[in-house]
Amino acid sequence: MACGACGPTAPPVATPLPVGPPVAARLRYGPPVATPPLESVPPARLPHSFVPASYHARLSVDPGQRELVGTIAIDGDIATPVTSLWLHGHGLRIMSAELSGGGHSQPLQTSYEDHDLLLLRAATPISPGAHRLTISYRGWISQDTRVGAYRSELDGQAYVATQLESIYARRVFPCLDEPGFKVPWQLTLEVPRDSVVVSNTAVTSERSLDRMIKEVVFAPTRPLPSYLIAFAVGPFEILPAGSTRAGKPIRVIVPRGHASEAAWPVETTAKLLGLLEGYFAMPYPYSKLDVLAVPAEDASWMDSPGLVAFPRNVALHAPERQGLVQRHEWLRAAAHELAHQWFGDAVTFAWWDDLWLAEGVATWLAGKITAAFDPRFDADTAALADRWNALNADEPEPGRAIRHPVVTVEDILGEFDSITYKKGSSVIAMFERAVGAEAMRTGVRAYIAAHRDHTATASDLLAAISKVAHRDVGPAFSSFLEQPGVPVVHAELRCATGRAPVVVLHQVRGAPPGEPEATDGAWRIPVCVAFGRNATRGEACTELVTPTAELTLPAPCPAWLFGNAGGRGYYRTAQPEAAERALRDHGWSRLTAIERAVLAGDLTARALGGQLDPAVPLGLVPDLLAAHDLGSIDRALEIASRFERWTAPAQQPAFRSWIRATFGSTAHRLGWQARAGDDAVDAVARAPLVALVADAGDAALREDADRLARDWRALVPEEAPEVLGVAVDGDRSTFEQLLAAAPAERDPRRRAALLDALAGVAAPDRLRAVLALVFDKRLDLVEASQLTVQAAPAQRAVVASYLREHVAELLERFPDGVTHCTAWFARSLLSCDPATRDSEVAFARATFGEMTDATHLLDRAFARRDRCVAFQHRLAAPIAAWLARP
Numbered sequence: 001m002a003c004g005a006c007g008p009t010a011p012p013v014a015t016p017l018p019v020g021p022p023v024a025a026r027l028r029y030g031p032p033v034a035t036p037p038l039e040s041v042p043p044a045r046l047p048h049s050f051v052p053a054s055y056h057a058r059l060s061v062d063p064g065q066r067e068l069v070g071t072i073a074i075d076g077d078i079a080t081p082v083t084s085l086w087l088h089g090h091g092l093r094i095m096s097a098e099l100s101g102g103g104h105s106q107p108l109q110t111s112y113e114d115h116d117l118l119l120l121r122a123a124t125p126i127s128p129g130a131h132r133l134t135i136s137y138r139g140w141i142s143q144d145t146r147v148g149a150y151r152s153e154l155d156g157q158a159y160v161a162t163q164l165e166s167i168y169a170r171r172v173f174p175c176l177d178e179p180g181f182k183v184p185w186q187l188t189l190e191v192p193r194d195s196v197v198v199s200n201t202a203v204t205s206e207r208s209l210d211r212m213i214k215e216v217v218f219a220p221t222r223p224l225p226s227y228l229i230a231f232a233v234g235p236f237e238i239l240p241a242g243s244t245r246a247g248k249p250i251r252v253i254v255p256r257g258h259a260s261e262a263a264w265p266v267e268t269t270a271k272l273l274g275l276l277e278g279y280f281a282m283p284y285p286y287s288k289l290d291v292l293a294v295p296a297e298d299a300s301w302m303d304s305p306g307l308v309a310f311p312r313n314v315a316l317h318a319p320e321r322q323g324l325v326q327r328h329e330w331l332r333a334a335a336h337e338l339a340h341q342w343f344g345d346a347v348t349f350a351w352w353d354d355l356w357l358a359e360g361v362a363t364w365l366a367g368k369i370t371a372a373f374d375p376r377f378d379a380d381t382a383a384l385a386d387r388w389n390a391l392n393a394d395e396p397e398p399g400r401a402i403r404h405p406v407v408t409v410e411d412i413l414g415e416f417d418s419i420t421y422k423k424g425s426s427v428i429a430m431f432e433r434a435v436g437a438e439a440m441r442t443g444v445r446a447y448i449a450a451h452r453d454h455t456a457t458a459s460d461l462l463a464a465i466s467k468v469a470h471r472d473v474g475p476a477f478s479s480f481l482e483q484p485g486v487p488v489v490h491a492e493l494r495c496a497t498g499r500a501p502v503v504v505l506h507q508v509r510g511a512p513p514g515e516p517e518a519t520d521g522a523w524r525i526p527v528c529v530a531f532g533r534n535a536t537r538g539e540a541c542t543e544l545v546t547p548t549a550e551l552t553l554p555a556p557c558p559a560w561l562f563g564n565a566g567g568r569g570y571y572r573t574a575q576p577e578a579a580e581r582a583l584r585d586h587g588w589s590r591l592t593a594i595e596r597a598v599l600a601g602d603l604t605a606r607a608l609g610g611q612l613d614p615a616v617p618l619g620l621v622p623d624l625l626a627a628h629d630l631g632s633i634d635r636a637l638e639i640a641s642r643f644e645r646w647t648a649p650a651q652q653p654a655f656r657s658w659i660r661a662t663f664g665s666t667a668h669r670l671g672w673q674a675r676a677g678d679d680a681v682d683a684v685a686r687a688p689l690v691a692l693v694a695d696a697g698d699a700a701l702r703e704d705a706d707r708l709a710r711d712w713r714a715l716v717p718e719e720a721p722e723v724l725g726v727a728v729d730g731d732r733s734t735f736e737q738l739l740a741a742a743p744a745e746r747d748p749r750r751r752a753a754l755l756d757a758l759a760g761v762a763a764p765d766r767l768r769a770v771l772a773l774v775f776d777k778r779l780d781l782v783e784a785s786q787l788t789v790q791a792a793p794a795q796r797a798v799v800a801s802y803l804r805e806h807v808a809e810l811l812e813r814f815p816d817g818v819t820h821c822t823a824w825f826a827r828s829l830l831s832c833d834p835a836t837r838d839s840e841v842a843f844a845r846a847t848f849g850e851m852t853d854a855t856h857l858l859d860r861a862f863a864r865r866d867r868c869v870a871f872q873h874r875l876a877a878p879i880a881a882w883l884a885r886p
Contacts, residue, residue, distance in 0.1 A: 042086055042117065045351075050077075055184070056186045057173055058071045061189055066151075067138055070173070073134045080128055085133070087174050087175060088169075090170045102130075109121045116409065157255065158234065161230075161295075161299065164229055169227050178351075196236040199218045199229075239252040245274060254316060272331070272373060275335075275369050276369060280448055282342065322717075328374070339369065343357070366382070377680065384597055384634075387567075388634075390423035391601070439469040440469075475524055486510040487525055491529060492506075493575075500554070505542070527541065530561070538554065560583045562591060593629040600617060643655070651876070705726040712741075724753055770787060771799065774787055831865075834869045844861070
């Protein structure tokens, strides 16, 4: 591993592959090769009998074709005598394979022992030493997925781009497709002569091979793992976008005809990169930066060094159709991907169990950089949103730790979730507050400098931070990395005459709502409390390393206490009822905006769990709205929507009346569309707040939504989802117009907005008409399956009934069952009615239970269903009692 991961600081000069006629003309399909007897198939990680030192690949790529054709030479070392080598390959047809070294060469027999594993066998033993493995092959350009090398179209033009993270490089190159093998790559591409072609590095030469094809040679990369290699081919336009501090060129690459829509990326990329150079105190580590707008709207963002890719719809808009929310979304996403150029690219994780080292850190940094770029979006608000999303993912059911064993391909794919991204960033933010922002930044800089062009682990980062913080943060940080769940810190203030005030802290493991808290909490938690009396405020901190501990405060006894000063602690807080009342009565105005939002979230979680009267968080809503900051308004909306969901049908009119009375004046002031003088809070809050009030029955807002929806193509992207989501439940003719338009719409942004709106329709007859679109072949499989999971609990019985009636058609429409039917449909087949629980569970098990890997997906769906029933049973009565009060 060490040899494979550690490359030189400067890439060696690559030995070029032989140059002759175009690759496609040189290769021909040979006779089939007999499959040898099955050997011991390795798990997700390959044996390191062959450790690569560099790759030299030559590919023929034409967006007009379905195939790519290639030759790859892998220079590497063999440590002990072997008779076979393992590589990754998926969907590649190997034409020939040859191993040369020590003055000898021999052909290798190839076979697939798994759909991802390529076995190469030698007729005679291979001696140790330096070798070159040369493979000629054919592969596929995907037409209907966005992984590997894939094709997309825009305005009648075809393009090819790549998405090789996490395990998709093997669809383009036979290679050792693991992050630990970090070595230089050199690409040569043969492409149509009129194409623009880009990759990780700059072009070193370009020449015509014939009147149709040209050869483009790229400079060798710095050491990189296979998943970070990237290229794109097509009729792109290239826009200069400034340069780095050291003068390295920055360009924005867009599909032909869309240059006028790229003003925001052109304007912002260099400034974002400069802010990151300042944070890391290190120049941008690569020779150039291209920011590529991929034509496919459903493509993923990708942080490949020197070639950052993003889906076109994120930032390519006519300036008059791009609002503040969309500009901010671009800033946050671009800052995340550009942060990866250091954290994740210059230094990469050694194995997928440390993916959080790239994604969690980049998520945390993105909030800082966005706030530095535009102070209207402060870093505290970004951290609050990340923490909230992480808690919602980490609390409801037994999950996984941030860092846990990754032993299968399914484990690798499962790493890309809120635990890795949001919990990872939240834990980093907590420890940044504990050690100080300057110590954290100095530690991060030292980590990057020490491991540049190599791989690293969590221990390496924690050691760097510990050194500058003058304290070992490893045990505490690891307690959050290595175990799942959310700690709950109970704080009890005790004051006695003649003694200093003491806070008794007790940690427990949070449990899903309605279940008792566990006593096996084993975190080392950096806890800071805020306290005060009258106009004073103080803070005290400790590390809670045992189940119970005491924290002494200065006299006199404070009037209020809050257990998460700064709001960065990744834990819930709880106090005795009288202390929480004192906090709300005397300490509310002394809390920061973020602390108020954290307190409201913790009270909401306890109320949903049956540990607190819902009247407490519901009573905070007017004060949260009045605060007029993004965190507070977000919590106010969350409280209203969460409790409305669990209100009994008979009480729904009264609850919606409360929504209209509480949020209505703000909703009418904002309206559906942007207005001159909007601040950042208004811009972000508008869509969800107005939609909440409209959904609660506000006639004027519903009429406005219906009017706007009749000319739905005129809606700007950030208005369309909520306006259409209300309009589908309005005028029948508007609903039918949108229903007919959705599958026929060719603009992916408008199409997605239409489908999302239709999926949430309330009326049962309309919902059944929407569900019929599942079988419309104009929708791809992802679009069709997602139509079934948007319904609210009140509509879920309709979805379950419809899908049960059509299950045979579903299995035909989605033949791979597990990926689509089980993952997406299992929850949809389950209503929230306790009377039908056993029959629905039995049906789902009988229908999907025999499918590979279905058991845990079904178990999770059943657990969600049971929690839905429990929520309804637990919350309906207290909400009704609250509504009955004056």
